Amino acid sequence: MTPRTLPSPVHADTAPRFDLEAALARAGVSQRLLRQCEARGLIAAAEPRYTHAHVTVLRFARRALALGFAMDEIERLVALWRDEERTSAEVKRLTLCRAEALDSRIEELQATKRVLERLADLCRGDHGPACPILDELVELRGFAATASAADCRSAPASP
Numbered sequence: 001m002t003p004r005t006l007p008s009p010v011h012a013d014t015a016p017r018f019d020l021e022a023a024l025a026r027a028g029v030s031q032r033l034l035r036q037c038e039a040r041g042l043i044a045a046a047e048p049r050y051t052h053a054h055v056t057v058l059r060f061a062r063r064a065l066a067l068g069f070a071m072d073e074i075e076r077l078v079a080l081w082r083d084e085e086r087t088s089a090e091v092k093r094l095t096l097c098r099a100e101a102l103d104s105r106i107e108e109l110q111a112t113k114r115v116l117e118r119l120a121d122l123c124r125g126d127h128g129p130a131c132p133i134l135d136e137l138v139e140l141r142g143f144a145a146t147a148s149a150a151d152c153r154s155a156p157a158s159p
């Protein structure tokens with residue numbers, strides 16, 4: 001199987017060119033991402049005319065971002081994509097590292113969710129001003145250590 005490479009610039013003079021808005025629309029990216037790609041050398045600054053090769057790299061970056069890769073990782077992935085002598089082992093290593101980082105982030109988010117649910121359980125949710133959630137956010141007291149918090153646990157939430 002042949003490694004996938006960028007579109008060939010051999011026919012650059014005859015290749016269709018797009019203005020900024022058309023390139024952004026074709027790639028499905030923001031101008032900010034385009035500028036980041038230019039700043040990192042992933043694409044050459046081509047304003048006012050962009051080629052299919054620019055759009056292809058921008059789409060690549062968009063998809064990689066959607067999978068959770070950071071711009072530094074995307075920069076490395078684009079370099080690997082362009083390198084016909086690359087090995088897939090490094091691409092796999094980068095991908096597995098990103099998956100591990102996402103696992104860690106998921107664990108952090110789940111822990112945060114549990115804290116939020118515990119805080120919500122402590123709050124009466126009535127028309128009174130007392131709110132253990134706000135108290136916890138300003139660190140007036142710990143959400144599990146107060147008598148009023150215990151009172152909130154047994155009170156039904158108002159609709």
